[in-house]
Amino acid sequence: AKTKDIVLILVEQENKEKIFSAIQEACENEKKDFGYLCALESDTMVKAGVIKGKEGDAMSEGKQTLISVILNRGYADDAMAAARKAGAGGGTVINARGTAREDDAKFFGMHIVPEKEMLMIIVDSEKKDSVLDAVKNLACLQEPGSGIVFCSTVNSFSTLGKK
DSSP, rough: OOOOOOOOOOOGGGGGGHHHHHHHHTTTTTTTTOOOOOOOOEEEEETTEEEEEEETTOOOOOOEEEEEEEEETTOHHHHHHHHHHTOOOOOOOEEEEEEOHHHHHHHHOOOSSEEEEEEEEEGGGHHHHHHHHHHHHHHHHHTTTTTTEEEEHHHHHHHSOOO
């Protein structure tokens, strides 16, 4: 099986088009079907203990939310255990690495560990807040630069395989 890389970039809405164009331009000379580019809207983000989100943003019932947790390698099981206690059924762990430049770490005054794990959890929207609270309060996410948590509304969702 051929391995693929996943690049995840969190950006402010006003920078999205510029970044999309830059990525498309960088890949225009690659082979056909080189990869895929898509966008998800994140309605909540937790970074080093700071929550950014839409105040009073209520999602309609029946929708699911993707909770993405990026943290230093070795802590995904702890995050999943906390999420399960808060009502999540399961998740998927992807090995990842950070791409911050050394100057970034010095500039922001934090130690950046390049080896990461990304935990992706899909929950019913009404469980989002309790799972998010359980994960964001983990000891492994209290230091600046130790991780990031963001939520995205899942507009289309289906399980695959035999029913």
